[in-house]
Amino acid sequence: MTTAPPQVPFNATLRDGRTVHIRLIEAGDNERLIALGAALPENDWLHVENDLRSPEVVARLVNARDAEHWRQIVAVAPDGAIVAYASARLLPGRSSHVADIQLIVDEAWRRCGLGAVMAGEIVAHARQLGAAKVFVDMVEEQTAGQAIFTRLGFTLEGRLINHIRDRQGKLHNLVVLACHVE
Numbered sequence: 523m524t525t526a527p528p529q530v531p532f533n534a535t536l537r538d539g540r541t542v543h544i545r546l547i548e549a550g551d552n553e554r555l556i557a558l559g560a561a562l563p564e565n566d567w568l569h570v571e572n573d574l575r576s577p578e579v580v581a582r583l584v585n586a587r588d589a590e591h592w593r594q595i596v597a598v599a600p601d602g603a604i605v606a607y608a609s610a611r612l613l614p615g616r617s618s619h620v621a622d623i624q625l626i627v628d629e630a631w632r633r634c635g636l637g638a639v640m641a642g643e644i645v646a647h648a649r650q651l652g653a654a655k656v657f658v659d660m661v662e663e664q665t666a667g668q669a670i671f672t673r674l675g676f677t678l679e680g681r682l683i684n685h686i687r688d689r690q691g692k693l694h695n696l697v698v699l700a701c702h703v704e
C-alpha cells in the first residue's frame with residue numbers, strides 16, 4: 523500500500539494532457555456533485571453506494587466535510603465542473619479501525635488515469651484517519667476498479683454471490699478488496 527501522505531490540494535495532468543485540480547470537498551459543491559451524478563451512466567449506479575443524483579444524499583456528504591471519521595475529495599475540471607469524487611470513511615463501532623472507500627469518475631474523464639490518481643490520494647487519507655484496514659467493494663464486472671485497487675496493494679477478501687440486483691432484476695456478484703496497513 524502507498525505510504526505517501528495526502529497531497530491535497532494539487533493539480534494533476536492526466537495521460538491525455540487534460541488537467542484537474544484535486545481538493546477536499548467544500549461547502550457549495552452541492553450542485554456540481556449533483557451534475558456529476560446526473561451525468562453518470564445508469565449502469566454505474568450498480569457500483570456506487572451514495573446516489574449523487576439525490577440532493578439529500580449530496581447535502582449529507584457536503585455537511586460531513588468536517589467529520590472526523592470521513593474524508594472526501596473531488597477533481598475539478600478547468601471549467602469548474604466536478605469530474606471525480608472519492609471518499610474514505612471509518613466504519614462505526616467494532617469495525618472503527620476499518621475504512622470504506624468510494625470512487626467515481628465522470629465517463630468523459632475515464633481511461634486517462636484519473637481513477638488511479640483519486641484512489642491513491644483517498645487511500646492516503648484513509649491512512650491519515652488512522653485506518654488499520656481499508657476496503658472497497660464493487661460488482662465483479664467492474665474490472666477497472668479492481669485493477670486500480672490491486673495495483674495499490676489491495677487483495678481479494680470476499681466474493682458474495684448474487685449479492686447485487688440491477689434494475690432489470692439481473693443478479694451480480696459483489697467482490698470485496700482490502701488492504702491491511704501495518
Ligand SMILES: CC(C)(COP(=O)(O)OP(=O)(O)OC[C@H]1O[C@@H](n2cnc3c(N)ncnc32)[C@H](O)[C@@H]1OP(=O)(O)O)[C@@H](O)C(=O)NCCC(=O)NCCS
Binds near residue numbers: 625659
Ligand atoms: C472504476 C473507475 C473509477 C475507473 O476510473 P478511470 O479514471 O477510468 O481509471 P483509470 O484511467 O485510472 O484506469 C486505471 C486502470 O483500470 C483499468 N481500466 C480502466 N478502465 C477499464 C475498462 N473500461 N476496462 C478494463 N480495464 C479498465 C486499466 O488497467 C487502467 O489502467 P491503464 O489505463 O493504465 O491500463 C470508473 O470507471 C468509474 O467511476 N466507474 C463507476 C464507479 C465504480 O465502479 N467505482 C469503483 C468501485 S469504488
